[in-house]
Amino acid sequence: MVDVLLGALALGLLWSVMTLGVYISYRVLDMADLTAEGSLTLGAAVAGSMIAAGANPLVATLCAAGAGLLAGLSTGLLHTKLKIPALLSGILTMIALWSVNLRVMGNRANVSILRLNTVYTFLQNWGLDKTTSMIVVGAVCALAVISVLYWFFGTELGSAIRATGNNEHMVRAQGINTDNMKILGLVISNGLIALSGALIAQSQSFADIQMGTGAIVIGLASLIIGEVLFGKGGFYKRLVAIILGAVVYRVIIALVLKMGMPSNDLKLFTAITVAVALSLPRFKGYLATLKRSAKGEAK
Amino acid sequence: MLKVEQVVKVFGHGTINEKVALNGLNLSLEKGDFVTVIGGNGAGKSTMLNSVAGVYAVDDGKIVIDGVDVTHLSEHKRAAYLGRVFQDPMMGTAADMTIEENLAMAARRGKKRTLRWYITNKERKEYTELLSQLELGLESRLTHKVGLLSGGQRQALTLLMATLQKPKILLLDEHTAALDPKTAAKVLELSAKLIRENNLTAMMVTHNMNDAIKYGNRLIMMNEGQILYEVGGEAKQLLQKEDLIALFAKKAGDGLVSDRVLLS
Ligand SMILES: Nc1ncnc2c1ncn2[C@@H]1O[C@H](COP(=O)(O)OP(=O)(O)OP(=O)(O)O)[C@@H](O)[C@H]1O
Ligand SMILES: [Mg+2]
Numbered sequence: 047m048v049d050v051l052l053g054a055l056a057l058g059l060l061w062s063v064m065t066l067g068v069y070i071s072y073r074v075l076d077m078a079d080l081t082a083e084g085s086l087t088l089g090a091a092v093a094g095s096m097i098a099a100g101a102n103p104l105v106a107t108l109c110a111a112g113a114g115l116l117a118g119l120s121t122g123l124l125h126t127k128l129k130i131p132a133l134l135s136g137i138l139t140m141i142a143l144w145s146v147n148l149r150v151m152g153n154r155a156n157v158s159i160l161r162l163n164t165v166y167t168f169l170q171n172w173g174l175d176k177t178t179s180m181i182v183v184g185a186v187c188a189l190a191v192i193s194v195l196y197w198f199f200g201t202e203l204g205s206a207i208r209a210t211g212n213n214e215h216m217v218r219a220q221g222i223n224t225d226n227m228k229i230l231g232l233v234i235s236n237g238l239i240a241l242s243g244a245l246i247a248q249s250q251s252f253a254d255i256q257m258g259t260g261a262i263v264i265g266l267a268s269l270i271i272g273e274v275l276f277g278k279g280g281f282y283k284r285l286v287a288i289i290l291g292a293v294v295y296r297v298i299i300a301l302v303l304k305m306g307m308p309s310n311d312l313k314l315f316t317a318i319t320v321a322v323a324l325s326l327p328r329f330k331g332y333l334a335t336l337k338r339s340a341k342g343e344a345k
Numbered sequence: 346m347l348k349v350e351q352v353v354k355v356f357g358h359g360t361i362n363e364k365v366a367l368n369g370l371n372l373s374l375e376k377g378d379f380v381t382v383i384g385g386n387g388a389g390k391s392t393m394l395n396s397v398a399g400v401y402a403v404d405d406g407k408i409v410i411d412g413v414d415v416t417h418l419s420e421h422k423r424a425a426y427l428g429r430v431f432q433d434p435m436m437g438t439a440a441d442m443t444i445e446e447n448l449a450m451a452a453r454r455g456k457k458r459t460l461r462w463y464i465t466n467k468e469r470k471e472y473t474e475l476l477s478q479l480e481l482g483l484e485s486r487l488t489h490k491v492g493l494l495s496g497g498q499r500q501a502l503t504l505l506m507a508t509l510q511k512p513k514i515l516l517l518d519e520h521t522a523a524l525d526p527k528t529a530a531k532v533l534e535l536s537a538k539l540i541r542e543n544n545l546t547a548m549m550v551t552h553n554m555n556d557a558i559k560y561g562n563r564l565i566m567m568n569e570g571q572i573l574y575e576v577g578g579e580a581k582q583l584l585q586k587e588d589l590i591a592l593f594a595k596k597a598g599d600g601l602v603s604d605r606v607l608l609s
Binding site for chain 2 (some may be wrong): 206
């Protein structure tokens with residue numbers, strides 16, 4: 047049982063980097079960006095292929111994140127310069143990335159990096175086991191990312207991006223090019239998602255073309271769990287809440303699997319979780335109205 | 346300060362809904378002019394202000410702000426010259442951001458956004474000072490979200506934001522229309538005070554004849570995308586509401602007198 051929980055913690059931390067990327071598009075920019083599905087796989091494919099070709103795992107991981115930035119740039123340009131709706135722009139990049147990812151992996155559906163050096167083997171060489179190394183690397187990455195995000199979104203540029211997701215009209219009236227703000231936000235978001243993909247691929251010792259399928263829903267589920275359970279407070283607290291949300295999501299998944307849910311049903315389970323969580327505010331509002339009208343009648 | 350020359354703006358080109366909103370509009374503002382703009386619904390008042398602000402491209406004509414031809418400049422580039430307050434109190438501020446975040450963003454209007462922290466301590470002191478002059482109790486709420494403020498408070502804040510970085514032209518489009526009469530009067534007084542103290546050039550659209558007469562040194566009446574009548578200086582000070590209504594009826598034809606113009 048402890049092993050199961052530690053495994054979930056490790057996986058949750060690696061996926062939390064992805065969840066932070068989803069937070070930037072979904073919450074900060076207020077856009078449902080489906081590029082995520084492709085950029086997660088892209089990160090895995092780039093890191094996997096480079097490591098398989100003998101590259102230094104750190105360099106491979108950084109290149110994977112860089113590739114993610116480009117994926118975000120593609121969606122951003124489609125949306126702002128060609129005026130394609132955000133949702134469709136993300137879908138277009140995601141579909142295009144399917145072919146790109148296959149090419150990156152040498153026209154194969156997966157790349158194995160079993161027994162090759164990864165970012166985790168550095169720590170394993172010091173005597174840590176695989177799960178612990180994943181936890182250490184995941185925690186370091188997640189904390190580094192939220193520290194940088196906390197700083198960045200407090201700068202003039204970062205607050206302009208936040209305002210763009212809030213009221214574009216006002217932002218343009220303040221002399222800011224909102225197109226550039228959206229592009230920049232999508233670039234950062236997908237860079238993080240690809241970084242997460244690279245970390246996940248190295249943890250499982252392979253990259254697979256299917257890895258990203260459903261990733262956006264996993265990201266949203268983690269994000270909402272984090273917000274509902276730990277989300278109150280300042281910006282830093284909210285970022286920490288997202289990491290915790292990603293971990294809790296993995297723990298929940300590990301537990302339901304252990305309780306005997308067939309793993310094929312996982313995606314259905316996740317989708318239902320997200321649907322319920324997203325409808326919660328409306329449901330709460332409905333309850334409040336009910337209560338109010340009940341009181342009204344009592345009077 | 347502002348020159349609008351032969352500006353044409355058509356919405357829905359070539360459709361059955363085609364509408365000529367500005368029909369060869371000409372207007373010239375001197376530095377320090379405070380012009381009130383009246384006219385019936387659909388007269389083209391908002392379209393005129395939006396064309397100056399670059400919300401959309403005009404179909405013909407030329408717009409020059411302080412000697413710079415801005416006709417083909419995008420909205421965010423023109424923002425360097427303009428302060429704007431809109432009819433909808435939601436539109437001028439970012440609701441999920443704090444009062445100081447909104448102010449700091451407005452203080453940097455037209456400047457490059459860098460990786461410096463969004464606000465300095467010196468600015469915080471300035472903002473507290475400026476907000477206390479509004480006498481709305483906002484000075485103690487710098488870190489509160491703007492979404493928590495009332496419509497009147499938000500319009501007052503938007504006004505402050507629009508003038509924080511002195512604009513070449515201040516554009517006010519029925520910015521008190523969504524407020525209750527008492528709050529509207531207060532926000533209007535504040536607008537006049539800010540315009541006076543900063544010696545701003547301003548255009549204010551209003552449906553309230555009394556306000557149009559009371560404020561500003563010039564008044565223009567619009568109809569069908571053109572300026573129908575214009576008055577300034579002493580003649581404006583002597584103007585009566587009844588004169589305006591009669592004038593409007595005569596110039597535009599009786600059938601065109603809109604209820605909203607007669608109102609108030
Ligand atoms: N974005 C738009 N698309 C299509 N038509 C528009 C648009 N904006 C304005 N119009 C049309 O242009 C004409 C002028 O509109 P405008 O908003 O400038 O009038 P206004 O003088 O501000 O009126 P009001 O007093 O009602 O605010 C109207 O007929 C309006 O329907
Ligand atoms: Mg209007």
